[in-house]
Amino acid sequence: MNLEIPKKFRSLVNNAHQVAAGTFRPISRYYDRHEHERPRELDMLASILDGFNEGDPSNSAGAATTGANGEAGAEGVRNGSNMGVCLGAMELCYGDVALMLSLPRQGLGNAAISAVATDEQKQRFDGKWAAMAITEPGCGSDSGAIRTTARREGDEYVLNGEKIYVTAGERADCVVVWATLDPSMGKAAIKSFVVEWGTPGMELARLEKKLGIRASDTAAIHFQDCRVPAENLLGSPEIDTSKGFAGAMQTFDNTRPLVAAMAVGCGRAALERLKELLADHVNLDYDQPVDNGSAVEAEIYRMEAEWESAYWLTVRAAWMADNHQPNSVQASMCKAKAGRVGNWITLRCAELAGTLGYSEEELLEKWARDSKILDIFEGTQQIQNLIIARRLLGLSSSELR
Amino acid sequence: MARDAMGYALSALNHLAGSGVLDRLGVRRTAENISYYLSRSSFSAISTSARQFRNLNPLKRPQRLQAPGETRDLFDLNITDEQRMIRESVQEFAREVLRERGEAGDAEQGIAAGTLEQASELGLTLFAVPEALGGAATERSPVTSMLVAEDLAHGDMGQAIAILAPVSVANALTQWGSAHQQGTYLVEFAGDHPPVATIAVSEPAPLFDPLRPACTASRRGDHYVLKGTKSLVPLAAQAELFLVAAMTDDGPGVFIVEGGSEGLSVAADPAMGIRASGQGRLVLDGVKVPADNRLGAGDFDYRAFVDLGTLAWCSLAIGTSQAMLDYVIPYANERTAFGEPISHRQGVAFLISDMAIELDAMRMLTWRAVCRAEQGLPFRREAHLARTLVKDKAMGIGTNGVQVLGGHGYTHEYPVERWYRDLRATGIAFGGLHL
Numbered sequence: 019m020n021l022e023i024p025k026k027f028r029s030l031v032n033n034a035h036q037v038a039a040g041t042f043r044p045i046s047r048y049y050d051r052h053e054h055e056r057p058r059e060l061d062m063l064a065s066i067l068d069g070f071n072e073g074d075p076s077n078s079a080g081a082a083t084t085g086a087n088g089e090a091g092a093e094g095v096r097n098g099s100n101m102g103v104c105l106g107a108m109e110l111c112y113g114d115v116a117l118m119l120s121l122p123r124q125g126l127g128n129a130a131i132s133a134v135a136t137d138e139q140k141q142r143f144d145g146k147w148a149a150m151a152i153t154e155p156g157c158g159s160d161s162g163a164i165r166t167t168a169r170r171e172g173d174e175y176v177l178n179g180e181k182i183y184v185t186a187g188e189r190a191d192c193v194v195v196w197a198t199l200d201p202s203m204g205k206a207a208i209k210s211f212v213v214e215w216g217t218p219g220m221e222l223a224r225l226e227k228k229l230g231i232r233a234s235d236t237a238a239i240h241f242q243d244c245r246v247p248a249e250n251l252l253g254s255p256e257i258d259t260s261k262g263f264a265g266a267m268q269t270f271d272n273t274r275p276l277v278a279a280m281a282v283g284c285g286r287a288a289l290e291r292l293k294e295l296l297a298d299h300v301n302l303d304y305d306q307p308v309d310n311g312s313a314v315e316a317e318i319y320r321m322e323a324e325w326e327s328a329y330w331l332t333v334r335a336a337w338m339a340d341n342h343q344p345n346s347v348q349a350s351m352c353k354a355k356a357g358r359v360g361n362w363i364t365l366r367c368a369e370l371a372g373t374l375g376y377s378e379e380e381l382l383e384k385w386a387r388d389s390k391i392l393d394i395f396e397g398t399q400q401i402q403n404l405i406i407a408r409r410l411l412g413l414s415s416s417e418l419r
Numbered sequence: 420m421a422r423d424a425m426g427y428a429l430s431a432l433n434h435l436a437g438s439g440v441l442d443r444l445g446v447r448r449t450a451e452n453i454s455y456y457l458s459r460s461s462f463s464a465i466s467t468s469a470r471q472f473r474n475l476n477p478l479k480r481p482q483r484l485q486a487p488g489e490t491r492d493l494f495d496l497n498i499t500d501e502q503r504m505i506r507e508s509v510q511e512f513a514r515e516v517l518r519e520r521g522e523a524g525d526a527e528q529g530i531a532a533g534t535l536e537q538a539s540e541l542g543l544t545l546f547a548v549p550e551a552l553g554g555a556a557t558e559r560s561p562v563t564s565m566l567v568a569e570d571l572a573h574g575d576m577g578q579a580i581a582i583l584a585p586v587s588v589a590n591a592l593t594q595w596g597s598a599h600q601q602g603t604y605l606v607e608f609a610g611d612h613p614p615v616a617t618i619a620v621s622e623p624a625p626l627f628d629p630l631r632p633a634c635t636a637s638r639r640g641d642h643y644v645l646k647g648t649k650s651l652v653p654l655a656a657q658a659e660l661f662l663v664a665a666m667t668d669d670g671p672g673v674f675i676v677e678g679g680s681e682g683l684s685v686a687a688d689p690a691m692g693i694r695a696s697g698q699g700r701l702v703l704d705g706v707k708v709p710a711d712n713r714l715g716a717g718d719f720d721y722r723a724f725v726d727l728g729t730l731a732w733c734s735l736a737i738g739t740s741q742a743m744l745d746y747v748i749p750y751a752n753e754r755t756a757f758g759e760p761i762s763h764r765q766g767v768a769f770l771i772s773d774m775a776i777e778l779d780a781m782r783m784l785t786w787r788a789v790c791r792a793e794q795g796l797p798f799r800r801e802a803h804l805a806r807t808l809v810k811d812k813a814m815g816i817g818t819n820g821v822q823v824l825g826g827h828g829y830t831h832e833y834p835v836e837r838w839y840r841d842l843r844a845t846g847i848a849f850g851g852l853h854l
Contacts, residue, residue, distance in 0.1 A: 019562050020794075021787040024492045095495045304803040310626050323808035327780035330787060334779075337494055351776045400769075407768035410744075410775055411752055417760075418768050 021330065024097050027105050034106040037063060038113025038283075043381075046114045049233035050384050054225050056189060057120055057233055064122035098340035100272060104279035104332055111283030115388045116233035118280065125186050126150040126396075127194035129276065130210060130269045134253045142249075143212060149190035151181035151239060159401045161196065162205040166241065168197040168251075175211060175251065177244040180223065185395070187237025188222055191215060195241070199257060206259040212250040219244030230387030274349040274396055275335040281360030281392040282329050288367035288385045289321055295371050314370060321363045328356040347409050354402035357393035364389040462686040462702060470614060470659050472607065472677060478598035481716050482549040484559035486793045496786075502563050509567050512541060513574025518742075518834075521575040524695025525837055528687070530581040538582045543567065544613045547589035552601060553609035559593060561727065561854040565734045565789045568854070572738030573745075576841040577695030579735060580851065584653040584696070587731065587853035588616035588662055591673075591724065594853075597716035600675060604660060616660035619649035619701050620728065620850020629664065629671075629725045629849040634703065636665035636674055641710045643667070645674060645682075645703040651844075653851045655685045655699025662714060663703065664725075664850060671721050673714040682706040692840030696851075724853065726802035727792060731852035733785040733805050736813035736845040740778050743820035743838050747771055751823055761823075770819050777812040784808050789854060810846025817842035 023031075041063055049057050110118040118124075127148025131140065157163035166179025177197055187193060192214040200207040213220055223238040248255070293302065300315045308319045331352040338345035364386040368375035375382040393399050408418050487499070498506070516537055524530055548554020564586075571579035585608070592605040607614050620629050634647025645665050652661075659678040664671060676683065682704040690698060714724075751762035751771060761767045788801035817839040821828035828835045 019498055019786065019790055020491065020493065020495045021783075021790045022492075022794075022796075023494060026492070095491075095493050095497065097493050101494065304800045305630060307626075307628055308803070308807045310628055319803070319807050320811070323784065323804040324780075326787075326804050327784050327808055330783035331776075331780060333494065334496060334783060337496065348779075351779055354772075355776050355780060400765075403769045403772045404765070406775060407762075407765075407772035410748055410771060411762045411768060413752075413762060413768075417763050418765070419763075 023105065023333070026097070027102060030102055031105050031109055034109035035112070038109050038111075042110070042113030042117045046117065046233075046381060046384070047378070049117065050230075051232075053227060053232040054235060056235075057117060060117065060120055061122060064124070094341075096340045097337065100275065100336040100339040101333060104275050104336040107276055107279040108283040108286070108329070108332075111280040112287045113283075114233065115280055115284050115392070116231035119185055119231060119234040120189065122189070123147040125190055126273055126276075127190065127192065127212075129273045130194045131212065131252065133269045133272055134210075139212070139249070139252065143192070146191040146214075147186070147189070148212065149184050149186045149193045149237075151184045151187065151193045151195045153181065153183040155180060155182055159398055161208070164196055164198050164208055165201065166195065166197040167201065168199055168209065168211060168246075170199070170248070171245075173248050174245045175248060177211065177213065177219070177241040177246060180238065180240050182238045183226070183395070184237040184239055185234055187239055188225060188235045193220075193239065194252065199255075203257050203259070207257045209255065210252045211246050212252065213241075213244065213246050217244055217246065229390060230384065231391050270397065271345050271349045272339055274353040274402075275332050275339065275345075277392055277396040278328065278332040278335070278349075278352040278356035281356040281389060282325065282332055284385055284389045284392065285321075285325050285328070285356075285360040285363040288364040288382055288389075289318070289325060291380070291382060292367040292370055292375075293318065295374065317366065317370065321366060324359045325363060328352065328359045331355050347406055350397070350402040350405040353397060354399045354406070357399050357402075361389045361393045462684040462700075470607075470678075472603050472660070474599060474603040476602060476606075478552075478602045481596055481598045481601050482551045482593070484549055484556055484593060486795065487558040487560045487563075498562075498566065502560075502566060505563060506566055506570055509541060509570040510573070512538065513571050513579075517571065517574025517578045520578065521695075521834055521837060522831065524575060524578050525692075526694075528689055528694045529697045530578045530695050534578060535582065539613075543582070543586045544589055544608050547586050547593060548605055548609040549593060552606050554589075556593070559590075561730075561789050561793045562786075564590065564854040565730065565785065568731050568734035568852070569738040569741070572735040573742045575695065576735050576739045576838070576844070577693040579738070580653045580693055580696035580698075583731070583852055584617040584658075585613060585615060587618055587728070587851070588660060589613075590727075591618065591662060591714070591853040594727075595673075595714050595716070595719050595724065597711070599711050600714065600716075604675060614659040615654055615657045616662075617652055617654045617658040618662045618664075618728065618850045618853060619652040619655075620664040620725065621649065621651045621848060623648060623650040623700065627849070630722065632664050632666050632671055634663070634665040636667045636672060636708070636713075638668065638710070639707075643674060643708045643710060643713065645676065645706040645708060647703055649701040649703070650688060651690065651698050651848055651851065652685075652701050653696040653698055655701055656687065656697060661701065662850075663701070664721075665703075667713075673719075673721065673724060674708045675712040675714060676703070676706060676708055680706050680708070691843055692837065693844045698851075722799055723792070725849060726788075726799060727854045728850045728852050729806050730785060730789050730792070730802055731854045732845055732848050733781065733809040734789075734854070735852075736809050736842060737778065737781050737785060739838050739841055740774070740781065740813050740816040743816050743835060743842075744771070744774050744778055746833075746835060747774070747820050747823040754824075767823060770823060774816045774819055777815060781805075781809045781812050792854070806846070813842045813845045 045059055125148050127150040131143055131148055152161055168175040168177050192212050195211050195213050196208055198207045219242050221240045223240045226236040308316050335345050335348040335352045338348055368382040368386040371382055374380050545555045549556050589608040592601055596605055622633055636643040636645050661676040663674045663676050683706050684702045686700045688700045751767055752760050754761050784805040788798050788805045791798035791801055820835050821839050824833055824835055827833055
């Protein structure tokens with residue numbers, strides 16, 4: 019047993035930290051105020067990150083590399099790309115969650131492609147920025163209720179429906195769209211399709227104005243008789259009711275720890291800044307039992323303890339993915355924990371900093387807005403609880419609804 | 420609010436009634452005569468002084484053990500095959516013996532002699548003593564101790580403490596003891612009848628801080644004189660050997676005190692839970708201890724000594740919390756209300772999933788701190804954070820576990836009310852144990 023981050027990730031973490039501090043933070047407030055304006059600074063940065071990815075895929079920080087694995091150490095233990103990606107995301111989101119989400123070619127769609135695409139598909143979509151489109155006006159957390167249809171016609175699928183809350187949906191090169199082959203067949207019929215911008219029948223309906231992560235575009239996209247090559251379907255085209263939703267859902271086992279990592283990074287930003295602001299008011303030497311100090315010291319210790327547990331739950335889930343251990347429950351645990359802890363810490367830090375924390379002079383109020391989405395997307399805390407509870411209690415989705 | 424006429428009248432009445440009661444019972448108890456009261460009514464000198472501790476084969480230098488194996492530079496949550504085997508036998512013992520006797524240990528405020536004998540077959544004490552001193556240990560692994568504590572507490576926390584207290588003293592002597600201390604005391608733990616031993620750190624005061632004990636140790640020539648009161652001391656009445664934390668001129672230290680020492684007395688101090696640990700109060704009224712019995716050989720780290728105890732409590736809390744989770748799952752599936760199992764309701768199911776999330780959160784912080792301790796890395800921050808999280812979350816699991824069982828959970832028909840009481844020790848206890 020060893021719970022230290024190996025040295026081999028140091029350069030990755032350091033690079034990501036440099037990006038967070040040097041590139042993201044200086045433009046953080048500007049793009050929060052200028053919602054929907056494309057952060058041009060990120061284009062050059064993305065090229066640099068591509069260079070990192072190509073040079074050392076197992077140690078790169080991009081979402082595109084989740085699912086790949088690092089070299090196995092002695093006795094076959096791996097600390098691979100899932101861990102690396104999470105560590106990178108923690109650092110980048112210490113800088114700015116929305117800018118991290120706007121990094122070209124690092125979208126959640128890329129994670130989906132990486133998780134389930136064939137080698138041929140991986141090659142074909144290499145270098146493309148892929149967003150992920152699951153949610154619809156009539157279905158949020160309930161992915162099984164997807165109404166967007168994909169009808170097979172010759173060598174093509176014809177997509178019809180409306181997708182909302184597509185992160186980086188406008189800026190990405192393509193969108194991974196979840197659609198059903200047959201609405202009467204339930205979850206097993208839901209497949210994902212890579213649809214490239216420019217495909218006739220695909221139209222940007224609007225961009226959302228949001229509580230936070232304003233630097234990240236959130237698109238609503240309309241599909242009307244949109245024809246997609248059959249080979250753009252990810253995974254098996256067969257409707258296998260025995261496997262159910264598993265194929266599509268397995269992406270989440272890799273992406274939920276990634277979103278948890280984002281919450282960990284955002285929470286750390288707030289906690290560190292609060293400590294700086296309170297430097298003259300607190301004595302944080304880890305000496306006194308937590309209840310023996312001042313109320314604000316105790317609160318900071320509690321936040322730090324909660325934060326640290328979210329951090330290690332996230333690393334655990336990523337480690338399990340790297341080592342091919344089934345991790346659905348642990349992925350949901352870290353997502354639920356990090357989501358709520360990140361939100362609590364950022365809100366509490368804004369509060370403890372007084373009007374400074376509430377003012378746009380500091381970034382604390384922004385982080386307190388940004389963190390809320392991390393408790394919602396990629397499955398709300400309540401959905402994670404459902405997943406965990408069903409597994410622990412051995413209940414089906416019809417028994418525990 | 421100022422007291423009015425009615426307030427004064429009530430207060431006077433209260434005094435009158437109160438003193439009458441006290442007089443009738445003959446237990447008038449004020450700050451001035453409290454020690455008199457305690458010594459007369461319940462404190463007794465420790466009679467278990469039959470054992471003679473002698474340094475028969477003096478060592479040249481203390482025996483220190485290394486952490487197991489070399490640590491590879493990879494994050495790894497796997498345990499070794501050896502740890503897996505130890506866990507299996509400890510888990511079986513906890514399930515078959517400790518769980519069965521949980522209720523009895525709670526009622527009788529102690530662990531059965533037979534249980535201690537069975538526990539000794541696990542060899543925990545022997546594996547705490549270096550081979551060179553007649554024990555069986557070739558390495559020292561706080562991680563293994565942590566897993567053992569977790570598994571024992573899954574059976575029953577109170578009995579786990581009674582079993583682990585002597586092992587903890589051996590652990591501390593192995594890690595910190597001087598050649599003289601190891602030759603005199605640690606060798607005894609490798610014998611057929613290892614001494615009953617325990618660690619006394621906590622004191623009966625609110626907001627107690629283990630780094631600032633009120634108990635004092637004053638140097639007098641080649642002796643220290645110890646004065647003070649210790650509380651929540653496991654096996655207090657039976658122990659033949661104590662490690663006592665006390666403040667000296669140069670900061671807090673730990674002293675090896677033999678049972679039967681003059682000025683040492685003990686009293687039962689039953690508490691809300693962990694009653695099978697036989698916890699009691701220890702009064703040191705000018706106990707003379709040879710200067711050689713101050714624990715350490717130049718490399719003693721008082722803070723680490725305290726933290727390795729705190730992390731043992733965290734491990735126990737994890738084991739008992741796991742027991743709670745494992746218990747409420749089948750209960751919630753079997754108990755029906757409104758025509759279906761209560762587990763089918765999110766209000767119940769989410770209580771249980773949250774218990775599982777926080778339990779693993781506790782585990783990650785505790786494991787991290789103990790791994791660092793084993794590897795010789797600084798771990799005071801990690802131990803502090805682990806305690807801070809564990810004491811809140813473990814009690815949360817305790818109270819929510821009882822909640823799932825509702826009225827059933829409040830009765831002795833089910834073990835959850837005991838676990839609720841046991842888990843409150845987390846956040847209160849210091850010392851007693853040492854990983």
